Amino acid sequence: MTSFARDQWYVAAYGTEVGRELFTRTVCGESILFWRTGAGEVTAMADRCVHRRFPLSEKPSRLDGDRVVCGYHGFTYGADGVCVGVPGQRRVPRTARLTSYPVEERDSFVWVWIGEREKADTALIPRAPWLDSPHYTTVYGMEPLAARYGLLVDNLLDLSHETYLHGGYIGTPEVAETPITTEVDERAGIVRVSRHMDDAECPPFYSTSTGIQGRITRWQDIEYHAPCLYLLHSRIAPVGTPPPRPDGTDPDAFHVEVVYAITPETEHSTHDFWAVARDFALDDTGVSDFLRENNRTVVLQDVVALDTLEKIVATEPEGTQELSINIDTGGLAARRILKRLIAQGISASAATAPAAPAAPAVVAAVAP
Known part of the structure; x- marks a missing residue:
């Protein structure tokens, strides 16, 4: 199948x-x-x-x-x-x-x-309007992945790996230490995972590009639109910066929109499209060059890890068990949605099955 x-x-x-x-x-x-x-x-x-x-x-x-x-x-x-x-x-x-x-x-x-x-x-195409907005500057690329696309979905929905795999670039201890909140809209096929860090180390990716020195408030709000589009809304500001205003404006913070298009090539290979859009230093080519080089380095670190993981998964017996914990709630929800979409694509009866409840289910992961 x-x-x-x-x-x-x-x-x-x-x-x-x-x-x-x-x-x-x-x-x-x-x-x-x-x-x-x-x-x-x-x-x-x-x-x-x-x-x-x-x-x-x-x-x-x-x-x-x-x-x-x-x-x-x-x-x-x-x-x-x-x-x-x-x-x-x-x-x-x-x-x-x-x-x-x-x-x-x-x-x-x-x-x-x-x-x-x-x-x-x-109308079903999910949007990433920052990529061609005059209010953002974007760097982008694509890396081939010798691994099934589900492994990249798992990877991106659990950003705790930034602490360990991407230390020195984008990861800090607080990413793995901070609990997440997961929200799942089964009908729309959207998974949202949020991690808000009130007092965190500023990784080089942001300290160099924004100029912030010292501790930061760092928000990571993920939207995964199955099966293809992943959005990471990142908010970075010095500790003590006021939160966004009631009208949604947030002039005292820096915002980075990270976009991944996760496109299956074959059963065991993936096109890993990535883009980083920012709302600051719009005309600074030095910042663009830095973000392009560093984000590509981060992506390639994922590529090496997932290519290795594919070799393991491909040789394991079907049904091999794995352990999941609180940080995996987003990835597990995405797996469930993808399994349903796959079934709908191959089965007329599945396509006419009763729809899931319209109201999104909210699961708050408890810190261990």
Whole structure:
């Protein structure tokens, strides 16, 4: 059984990656060809010619205007994936068409729908508006992960690992010591995990970028929108700084929005898209360079750990038990939601099962 949730939107690329060159990326085991039309629209279709399965992303395949010409035998396709020309005959077989994918460009990401085309609803795409907001400056990247995407979901929903895996960069003792509060909205498929530290060490990631010296108030508020998007709302301020105002403004604090798109490539590999948006030092290229380099270092530390963990998990007998504690409530809720979404994608009966209660369940983890 597949471990992918279908009938879902996934991030396939940054918008900056897709242009007038043929570009390919595998999403949920499906190899997809992306390119922009002359009008600038992103199009997505299967990256395999219908004739002899040659990858259309491989040279000498090429774009000819708004048509893709296969570099093996010259089969030619329009932007909708329909074949418009074949070699040696005028008649094009009616079945000569590639699977085309609904695609939407939003918040700097290119989203692709994996599943039944008629179910694609762009209103279901979760938002990350900071990534292209003039009020934020963003650095971003993508790292390949040789591990199943569920391991990255677990990793990001339990930030206590920052203390141990990312010490000297983003982690401090208070992250692991501070209890969390977990809120789960089963119907919407959203998990929220909050950790508010009233008096914490300021890690180099923030002391260098903000200039804060001394102890800080540090908030970490996570939103995970299953199956793909992870948002970390970080608030950093010197100890004693007033809390946000009743109207939601918070002029005395620094805010960093960390965004991850967790996109399965195959059963055992993942595209780890990451972005860091900030509302301070907007034009300071030195701060941008520092945050880009340091966040990539942190991401690569996760990559090494999860690639190692994948090798262990892949060889263990099915049903091997593991121990979970209070810090795992968010990750366990995400696993449960993903299991339901996967079942809905493969079972019509599951898709018509009664909906979960609308009111979110709140679970407060108790400090051991």
